Amino acid sequence: MTGQLIQSLVDALSAGATLGLAALSIGLVFGVIRLANFAQAEIITASAYCLIFTWELGWFIAVPLSIIVAVAMSLLMEFAVFSRMRSANPATLLIASFGLSFLLQRVYELMFSNNVRTAPVASGLAQTVEFAGVRIQLLSVATIVIAGLVLLGLHLFLTRTSMGLQLKAAAADFRTARLVGIPAGRVIALSFALSGILAAAVAFVLTVQSGAVGPTFGVQITILALVGAVIGGIDKISGSLAGGFLVGFVTSMLATWLPQEMSNFKDAYVFVLVIGVLLFRPSGLLIKGRGVART
Amino acid sequence: MSEPAGVVSKSVASSQRGLWFRLGPLWSLVSLLAIVYFVTLIISFLGDSVQVQLQYALVSLIIVVALQMFIGTSGVLSFGHVAFVAVGAWTVGLLTIDPELKRNLLPDLFPFLFDLNAPWLVAVVIGGVVGGLLALVVSPVLMRLNGLQAGIATFALLGVVNQVLTYWSSVGPRSGQSMVGIPDVLNLQTTMLFAMAAIVAAWLFQRTRPSRLLRAAREDGIAAASSGINVVSQRIIVFAVSGIVAGVAGGLFALTNRVVQSSQLNIELTFVTLAMLVLGGMLSLSGAVVGTLVFSLVDVLLVRLQNGLEIGAYVVSVPQGARAIILGLILVGMLLFRPSGLTGGREFVWPFRKERPLPGMPPTNES
Numbered sequence: 001m002t003g004q005l006i007q008s009l010v011d012a013l014s015a016g017a018t019l020g021l022a023a024l025s026i027g028l029v030f031g032v033i034r035l036a037n038f039a040q041a042e043i044i045t046a047s048a049y050c051l052i053f054t055w056e057l058g059w060f061i062a063v064p065l066s067i068i069v070a071v072a073m074s075l076l077m078e079f080a081v082f083s084r085m086r087s088a089n090p091a092t093l094l095i096a097s098f099g100l101s102f103l104l105q106r107v108y109e110l111m112f113s114n115n116v117r118t119a120p121v122a123s124g125l126a127q128t129v130e131f132a133g134v135r136i137q138l139l140s141v142a143t144i145v146i147a148g149l150v151l152l153g154l155h156l157f158l159t160r161t162s163m164g165l166q167l168k169a170a171a172a173d174f175r176t177a178r179l180v181g182i183p184a185g186r187v188i189a190l191s192f193a194l195s196g197i198l199a200a201a202v203a204f205v206l207t208v209q210s211g212a213v214g215p216t217f218g219v220q221i222t223i224l225a226l227v228g229a230v231i232g233g234i235d236k237i238s239g240s241l242a243g244g245f246l247v248g249f250v251t252s253m254l255a256t257w258l259p260q261e262m263s264n265f266k267d268a269y270v271f272v273l274v275i276g277v278l279l280f281r282p283s284g285l286l287i288k289g290r291g292v293a294r295t
Numbered sequence: 296m297s298e299p300a301g302v303v304s305k306s307v308a309s310s311q312r313g314l315w316f317r318l319g320p321l322w323s324l325v326s327l328l329a330i331v332y333f334v335t336l337i338i339s340f341l342g343d344s345v346q347v348q349l350q351y352a353l354v355s356l357i358i359v360v361a362l363q364m365f366i367g368t369s370g371v372l373s374f375g376h377v378a379f380v381a382v383g384a385w386t387v388g389l390l391t392i393d394p395e396l397k398r399n400l401l402p403d404l405f406p407f408l409f410d411l412n413a414p415w416l417v418a419v420v421i422g423g424v425v426g427g428l429l430a431l432v433v434s435p436v437l438m439r440l441n442g443l444q445a446g447i448a449t450f451a452l453l454g455v456v457n458q459v460l461t462y463w464s465s466v467g468p469r470s471g472q473s474m475v476g477i478p479d480v481l482n483l484q485t486t487m488l489f490a491m492a493a494i495v496a497a498w499l500f501q502r503t504r505p506s507r508l509l510r511a512a513r514e515d516g517i518a519a520a521s522s523g524i525n526v527v528s529q530r531i532i533v534f535a536v537s538g539i540v541a542g543v544a545g546g547l548f549a550l551t552n553r554v555v556q557s558s559q560l561n562i563e564l565t566f567v568t569l570a571m572l573v574l575g576g577m578l579s580l581s582g583a584v585v586g587t588l589v590f591s592l593v594d595v596l597l598v599r600l601q602n603g604l605e606i607g608a609y610v611v612s613v614p615q616g617a618r619a620i621i622l623g624l625i626l627v628g629m630l631l632f633r634p635s636g637l638t639g640g641r642e643f644v645w646p647f648r649k650e651r652p653l654p655g656m657p658p659t660n661e662s
Contacts, residue, residue, distance in 0.1 A: 036443055084631050090443050091372045095573055096630040098566055103623030110616040223450075223562075230447040264462040264470065271451035271458075278448045279436055 003134045008256040014140035016249035017147035018205050022225035023232065023244025024154075025198035030234050031171030032191045034090045035082055036226055038097040040199055042104035043073045044218030047203035049112060052119040052213050059122065067200040074196030075189060083188075101219075108215035116212040125208050143205045150201050151241075154194065158237075167191060171237055224248070231277045233284020242286055247274075323642035324498045327584050328491050331356070334588055335487045338595075345595055350483050350551050352591030353490040356584065357544035358568045359575075360493045363583035364537040366572065368506050369530050370513035371441060374565050375433075375449030378456035379538045381560035382429050383422035383545025385460060385467055388474040388555040390418035396476045403464035415480045419546035426542015429456075431535040438530040453565065461557040473556030474549075481550040489547055493540055497580050505532040570626045576636025581643050586636060590622070597621055 022040070030036050047070040054062040081100060085093060125139045158164040170177040170187040178184050199218075206221065207213060225244050232243015247270060254266040277285060331353075338349045362376050390413040392400070398409055413421065433452055440448050462470045500506055512519035512526045520526055549555045575586020597618035603610045613621075629636065 081627065081631065085634070088630075088634060091446060092630065092634060094372070094443065094446060095569060096627065099570060099573075099623060099626040099630060102566055102570070103620060103627055106616065106619035106623055110614075110620065227447055227451065230443060234443065265458055268455045268458040271454040274451045275436060275448050278440055278444050278451075282440055282444050 006134045007136060008253065010136050010140045010144075011256065012249045012252035014137075014143035014147075014205075015252035016245040016247075017144050018202055019221065019225055019228055019248030020241045020245035021147055021150060021198050022202045022221050023229040023247075024151075024237065024241045025195040025202070026222075026225055027229045027232075027234050027237055027240025028171070028195045028198070029191050030090075030229070030240070031237060032167070032174060032188055033082065033086070033093075035093040035097065036090065036229070036234065037077070037082075037195075038094065038222060038226065039077060039100040039104060040195070040225070041216075041218035041222035042101055042108070043070050043077075043196060043199040044203045044206070044222065045104075045108060045213065045215065046070065046073050047200045048207045048213040048217050049108070049117065051121050051204065051207045052117050055119045055121045062121075063204065066203060067197060070200035070203065071193050071196035074192045074199065078189060078192040105215045105219075112215065114215060116214040118212045121211060122204075122208045123211075126211075139205075139208055142208075146201060146205060150198065154198075157194075163190060167194075168237075224251070227271075227274055231274050231281075231285060233281075233287040235283060236286055239284045239286035243284065246285075320498075320502075320642070323581060324495065326643045327494050327498075327581060330584065330588065331487065331490055331494065334592070335483065339483060346483055348591070348595050348598070350481075350486050352587060352594075353483075353486045354544055354547045354551050355568055355571060355591065356490045356587040357493040357547065358541060358564075359571045359583045359587045360490075360497045360580070361537045361540035361544060362568060362572050363577065363580060364497050364500060364506075364540060365534055367577045367579065367583070368501075368509045368513065368533055371438075371530065372443075372446040373449045373534075374446055374569075375437070375452040376537065376541045377560055377565045377568070378453045379426035379430055379541035380545035380548060380564070381456055381460055381557065383419075383426045383542030384549040384555045384560060385474075385545075386422040386425045386542070387415070387418045387546035387549040388477055389467070390421060391415050391478055391480075391550075392474065392476045393478075400476060401464070401468055401474070403469065404467075405465050408466070415478065415550060419543055419550070422546030422549075423539045423543035426545060427535050427539035430538025430541075431531070434531040434534045435527075438527050438534060453561070457557050457561050460560075468556070473554050475554050477549055477553045477555065479553060481547065486547060486551065489543070493543070494580065494584060496540065497583075500536060501580065505529045509533055570622075572636075574626060574629050574636060576638040576640045578635070578640030579638050579642045582636050582638040582640060585638055589637065590625075593625065594618065594622060 022044070026036060026040055047066045050066040050069045051062050054065055077100065081096065082093070085096060088096070125142050126137075128135050128137050130136075156164075158168050166177070166182045167187050167190050169180075170182055170184075171191070174184075177187070202221065203218070206217070224247055228244035228247035229240035230243065232241070232246065233239025234243075250273070251266060251270050254269060255263055258266060281287070335349065335353070338345055358376065358380055361379075362373065365371070365373055365376070389397075389404075389408055390411060394410055394412055397404065437445065437448050437452065460467055464470070468474050508519070508524045509526070509529045511522075512524055512529065516526065545560070548560075552559070571587040571590045572583055573586070574590055575584065576582030597613065600611060600613045601615055601618055603612040605611075633639070
């Protein structure tokens, strides 16, 4: 029983960590230009395709390449589409990102067909290890470690470097940040690039998990990440992270502990919880008070 | 200062401008009905496969009209209307499938549902009522939210409804299966009449008090609230009415598709219908109609092109799969270069007079 509890806790922590990273990648961009980028899903998919296709060349090529692809796509989206829509409101931007996501999915279909592509990406991580009578998936531990490292790196960047501080300032209050002379274009590009790196980390974890990538690979996690970011408080970087983590953790726990006939409805319970949270804390769990209504 | 659209200016303006002014809004209705009629007429000469596509397009038109009634009027994003479409489709499926067949195909149903049966027209009406009731029940919670939060919460509603319909075999098929055996009763003409009825209903609804008040609140929420408009309660009314229309559309979808499964009534349909609305322009009923028809006609054309279209001595074709990409490009391009849609959020007006916005339709380019 204890073993099962620990095992489910580790799994839930890793699910939460993955979703937390994905939510953070959305929140980082939203904080700066108020875009909830649904097309993040396609950045994840592109990075995952890259891992699948280049894995046989060795991880030291595949992993850096997948990061480069993710960052490049993220920046491309910003320059080709979103930089031309600065005056649009968040709802229009969200719909635009949906359109972009739909478009890119079809492009993937045309390029790589509807069937999933498979490759044994980091198959060494897919095994379980027995540790003091508890069976734990190595991947879950690796996910937690990867998420921890990425977050540590991001934290150091945001608090110790000038560029990072500029980004933090812009995320907190973009207009004031511009007034004190922070270069808007550079900070926006930086937020997209960082969000691309986070997407690559998510793509790595998911690809190792499933070993198979199709055109809609990133959609499921991005939907949940968006939901998580909003209930955590998408206005705040830590809010998105915490909200994403919470949604991932709760979903994973429900999947393990609900009886069979009820676990079919696990996403429904999560969504009901989401509506409840939004009702009482519309601007997010981590934002104090009702916050500023931004419509 | 933005004036409370239409509420103040109407009486003054209409006495000054006389007959044309009062007929202006009627003109927008007539032209929309005429467009729907002629498109249907022309398409019905083009062969069976196109007719089937058109029937789906007309059902989508009703969904988009329902979306416009809410999103266009309130300015609040909703990803949840397909949930009302889904319950409408479910209702019609359960009420029109032959009882004997139902017993065999859907063995886990609540016992009282086995013998419940209705003529298809009654079933569609009941589908609308169920859709409206669902909208009414959830609206006190959802209508308090704005912007991105409203989008996420309505999306969560869609998620809950879809998952319940997928897995709850007491009200439908077992998970992974679909409801089959829905009678073949709906033809193109009847669907067209339903689409026209939806347009008339939406047009009449634009003229009612809740719709006017909510449009005022859309333009300036704080000013509307301080003029004594209870925004939440007006939104609840509008949401429920648009839920009825969406439920009817769901019933018609069931009769058109003749197979109902939850996977067809989910995110993808939400995106496609929203894309149609965005393409035409969210803020006007004309936008909903034009957007749906243009999107569908381009789609028809692209399907033909994929199969190779003969023009004179040439065969023009586009590669398989290019259709969806072109539709996606159109949507993204529209949002980039003309974010207020093809109609720019205006209704059609009598073409032979000086441009003047209709009552209740402020000349906004971007909300």
